[in-house]
Amino acid sequence: MVFDTILRGGTVMDGSGKAGFRADVGMLDGKIAAVGNLTDARARRILDVTGRLVTPGFIDIHRHADAAIFRPGFGDAELSQGLTTIINGNCGLSAAPSGGTYQAEIFDYLTPVTGPLEALMQTDSMGTYLQAAKALALPVNVG
Structure with a gap:
């Protein structure tokens, strides 16, 4: 799968109340399609978000x-x-x-x-x- 965008290396705060965790977030067609280690994944655009929080809207x-x-x-x-x-x-x-x-x-x-x-x-x-x-x-x- 080729994502539209991957947010790479951020701390994901998923809104569940759990502690944040380091992960990549892959987006396709305006929606989150994958969360996890996407090191080998391809995307049209990759943003390095290391040191930043990735949250739901x-x-x-x-x-x-x-x-x-x-x-x-x-x-x-x-x-x-x-x-x-x-x-x-x-x-x-x-x-x-x-x-x-x-x-x-x-x-x-x-x-x-x-x-x-x-x-x-x-x-x-x-x-x-x-x-x-x-x-x-x-x-x-x-x-």
């Missing part, structure tokens, strides 16, 4: 990125922090749905938290918001 379970996901470059800062998944609106404060009479009031309330709410963001129903969000090519998972 982190999940931010309380986020207000309702509007931010529509901004150019969204996800770059998140990925640099190890975030691969963010969850919006789980506290009941969300930009969608917010159409109709109270939309301007809700946007005024949310703007200090979310930043300016984008014109691209359709919020009259969750369906229209989610449809617009799905059309984005985001580098992180958004829920």
